[in-house]
Amino acid sequence: MSSHNTVSFSEARRVAVFGGTHGNEMSGVTLVNLWVKNGAEIQRKGVETKPFITNPKAVEKCSRYVDTDLNRAFTPENLSAPGGDDLPYEVQRAQEINRLFGPKGSPEAYDVIFDLHNTTSNMGCTLILESSKDHFNLQMMNYIKKAIAPASCPVLLNEHPLLKYSTSRSVAKHPVGLEVGPQPQGVLRSNIFEAMRVILKHALDFIELFNEGMEFPPCTVDVFRVSERVDYPRDANGNIIAMVHPNLQDCDWEPLNPGDPMFQTFDGKTIHYEGAGTVYPTFINEAAYYEKQQAFVTTRRETLVASAIRKA
Ligand SMILES: CC(=O)N[C@@H](CC(=O)O)C(=O)O
Ligand SMILES: [Zn+2]
Incomplete structure (x- = not known):
């Protein structure tokens, strides 16, 4: 492939790390709480990385959600609904997150949002991609895969017309889901916690290198495309x-x-x-x-x- 196929992106200066989108997924909750106290580990040259607990009420109760699943709540209808205390808690929270990190689909939106999740399934370290056309994210995922080899990290691509949902991270220009398991709900396992931390480290390193001007040549990325439930x-x-x-x-x-x-x-x-x-x-x-x-x-x-x- 020749250089005319090179895609340019502006520097990724505004990055967020979300934990507690589901309040009982403890690796993300714990890491983000840790980084809110001391963010040195997630800071990189030329990047502002904001650690953020997205669903504090669910974290408090150690439940997935309070009224409705926050990771399904970022629909155009919800985000444009007139605000008010009568709305489900997570819909109010989605509007707030959209104000802070979006607006979704706008030039003002954050560049990258990493959303940290745990699964009870034996999925290992999975990266979740929302678009097969996001070359920035594809390059990032290729970089992470190379960095952690011979360990593996499968990429799950969800752009299914019916099964795709409106995630918290979707307010960013480049949404990245990080799903690590197996870990029971409400439980912390050191191996899962450390695996999540390592993936995020490589992801932030990639952003720093990109911002410093490194060019990434064309590559291929093996993915698993969501087919049926x-x-x-x-x-x-x-x-x-x-x-x-x-x-x-x-x-x-x-x-x-x-x-x-x-x-x-x-x-x-x-x-x-x-x-x-x-x-x-x-x-x-x-x-x-x-x-x-x-x-x-x-x-x-x-x-x-x-x-x-x-x-x-
Ligand atoms: C187990 C779990 O919560 N998984 C996430 C996957 C994702 O972030 O896309 C969810 O259903 O929202
Ligand atoms: Zn989750």
């Missing part, structure tokens, strides 16, 4: 009648082929995957997704091309 098997009353099959439990990012075991009913029968081809399940048995009627999400592997980038 799969619910638990249910009876006529809507009650769950099966669990994730032991062969599938903890096997996030591993191939699931037609005919493979998928669920196990309470009376011991196996339910097989009947899809058309190989998929890569993730968010397998995530605790927070029982209320969303989701046992796991299927993804398909894809290789994206990132253009060369440099600062404008």
